[in-house]
Amino acid sequence: MDRAVKLSGAETGGSIARLVIVLPGLGAGGSEHVVSIIANHWAHLGHDVTILTLEPPGSYAYYALSPSIRVIRLGVPPQRASGWKAAWLALQRVRRMRREIRSIRPDFVLSFLTRTNVLSLIATFGTGIATIVSERNNPGVQPFGALWKWLQKWLYPRAFGLITMTRGALEFFPPRMRKRSWVIPNAVDLPSTWVNRRGGNVLTAVGRLTHQKGFDLLLDAFAKIAASFPDWTLVIWGEGEDRRQLEDRRKTLGLEGRVDLPGITAKPGQWVETANVFVLSSRYEGWGIVLLEAMAAGLPVVSFNCDFGPSEMVEHGQDGLLVAPENVDALAEAMAQLLRDKQLRERLSANAVRTALRYTPECVLAEWDGVLRDVLADRIQKVTA
Numbered sequence: 001m002d003r004a005v006k007l008s009g010a011e012t013g014g015s016i017a018r019l020v021i022v023l024p025g026l027g028a029g030g031s032e033h034v035v036s037i038i039a040n041h042w043a044h045l046g047h048d049v050t051i052l053t054l055e056p057p058g059s060y061a062y063y064a065l066s067p068s069i070r071v072i073r074l075g076v077p078p079q080r081a082s083g084w085k086a087a088w089l090a091l092q093r094v095r096r097m098r099r100e101i102r103s104i105r106p107d108f109v110l111s112f113l114t115r116t117n118v119l120s121l122i123a124t125f126g127t128g129i130a131t132i133v134s135e136r137n138n139p140g141v142q143p144f145g146a147l148w149k150w151l152q153k154w155l156y157p158r159a160f161g162l163i164t165m166t167r168g169a170l171e172f173f174p175p176r177m178r179k180r181s182w183v184i185p186n187a188v189d190l191p192s193t194w195v196n197r198r199g200g201n202v203l204t205a206v207g208r209l210t211h212q213k214g215f216d217l218l219l220d221a222f223a224k225i226a227a228s229f230p231d232w233t234l235v236i237w238g239e240g241e242d243r244r245q246l247e248d249r250r251k252t253l254g255l256e257g258r259v260d261l262p263g264i265t266a267k268p269g270q271w272v273e274t275a276n277v278f279v280l281s282s283r284y285e286g287w288g289i290v291l292l293e294a295m296a297a298g299l300p301v302v303s304f305n306c307d308f309g310p311s312e313m314v315e316h317g318q319d320g321l322l323v324a325p326e327n328v329d330a331l332a333e334a335m336a337q338l339l340r341d342k343q344l345r346e347r348l349s350a351n352a353v354r355t356a357l358r359y360t361p362e363c364v365l366a367e368w369d370g371v372l373r374d375v376l377a378d379r380i381q382k383v384t385a
Contacts (some may be wrong), residue, residue: 002223012330017376018048020104022097022120023112024078025053026061026071028239028264029208030186030289034190036063037189038062038110041365042372043068050104054078054116056091063268078115090119097122105129108160108375112285115148121155130375137286137308139172140163153177165287166308180373185312186289187364188296188356190269196272201232203335204275204299206283206290209240209261214281214304216242216249217328221281223253224332229339234259237271272297277278277338277345285309286327292359295319295352298347302334314357319351 008119021039025352026032035051043049050070053059054077061071072098081089101109105253108130111120117133124131134155136186156162156173161180164170170183170351183237203222214362222234236246236259243261250259265271278294280303288309295313301320303310304327314320323330338345 004010004258015046016046016283017108018050018104018106019040019372020052020101020106020109021112022052022109022116024116025055026051026063026065028060028062028268032061033189033268033289034136035112035368036065037060037187037361038368039069040064040066041361041368043064047313047372050099050106054098055337058116060265064379074100088331093119094123098127101129101213102127108132109380110134114139114144115144116188117159118151118155120147121159122151125158130379132161132163132371132375133159135169135173135286136165136171136239137300138284139309140168141284157252160378163371167310168308169286176379177202180374184252184367185364186287186292187361188289188292189361190272190293190296190357191267194269194273194297198276199201200274201229201276202274203232203234203277203339204237204270204271205234205279205281206237208240209236209242209246211242212283212285213238213240214283214326216280217304217331219246219249219253219259221254221328221332221335222259223255224329224338225336226255226258226259228336232339235271235274236261237263237265239263247337269293275299275362277302277335279335280304280310281331282306288313291320294358296356296359298349298353300348302331302338302354304331313355315355318348319355322349380382 021035023031023035039049039051051096052072055073057071057073076089076093078296109120109124110132111117113136120204143353162178163182163184165185167183170181205218227324240347250256278299278301280288280291282304284306285308287329291301291303292313303322304325305311305322306325310322314322316322323334
């Protein structure tokens with residue numbers, strides 16, 4: 001066994017890798033879930049894992065982390081600011097990040113989300129530490145200012161490599177911005193203890209209450225069919241800055257007794273317990289992990305066929321239904337088709353479970369282990385050259 005492979009984990013009898021993962025926070029969200037899966041896996045293999053977040057001290061992790069993982073909160077959380085204040089906050093983040101990374105002296109840094117990726121690349125500039133950036137959304141439509149886009153364009157070519165979740169997202173970046181690249185989908189990782197409490201005719205959606213997730217479009221679509229299905233309710237799990245607007249829209253549409261916005265579930269994945277049909281109404285996605293979680297939990301799904309993710313998970317008419325992006329009438333009709341046809345729901349559910357098996361943690365984590373081996377092999381090559 002060569003030395004690069006030995007370095008992939010303590011269970012091989014090789015050395016332990018020291019690595020730092022950077023992201024804004026450890027709350028409820030797709031990227032946070034992915035980080036918890038990867039970090040726990042590498043910690044289990046015996047690697048030395050530290051997570052750096054921008055959160056204030058005292059924040060808690062929504063997803064369980066191994067006690068062997070160090071979490072360092074830098075105390076400069078994302079916030080709305082402009083001008084000199086925004087620049088000063090960014091500088092503080094970079095300074096604190098650089099201080100911790102230089103103290104840890106990791107074999108490599110793995111950063112998540114665009115703005116954090118830019119900060120991580122600035123913080124590691126000139127240190128010789130390999131830094132991998134991971135894009136977790138649709139890079140073509142994310143709302144970033146001109147300065148962030150310029151920094152991304154200048155700094156990404158200096159990264160060791162780039163990870164996206166879809167080929168479409170990767171191809172957004174020209175070759176010079178991706179010295180090395182990997183396409184790794186999200187793994188589906190439902191809690192093993194979830195309990196089936198279904199039967200209440202619940203149409204379910206999950207995500208941050210933001211413009212991206214399209215819950216305003218979902219409310220409009222549900223309003224078109226609500227009278228035809230009086231025994232069905234819509235539950236939208238999540239929290240975010242659009243809560244007030246969505247509550248106002250619910251009232252305007254006369255759906256106050258038919259639509260619930262209960263916030264974040266007490267436990268990760270708990271929403272699958274009471275859902276009967278799942279809908280993804282996003283205007284755009286990086287992947288759309290909740291769609292895959294719904295499929296793995298045996299739910300019939302309907303989704304906008306937005307960029308990126310849904311068409312890679314769902315084969316229309318076989319394991320779910322796909323409709324044209326942002327087409328409210330098409331979404332309403334697809335939801336009505338599912339709600340009125342129990343046999344269709346059962347057939348799509350059975351097929352969805354089989355499809356989701358392609359994205360088990362074991363399959364996806366093997367690809368992340370490949371990234372780890374690539375970084376360490378390059379490090380060895382440079383040391384022995």
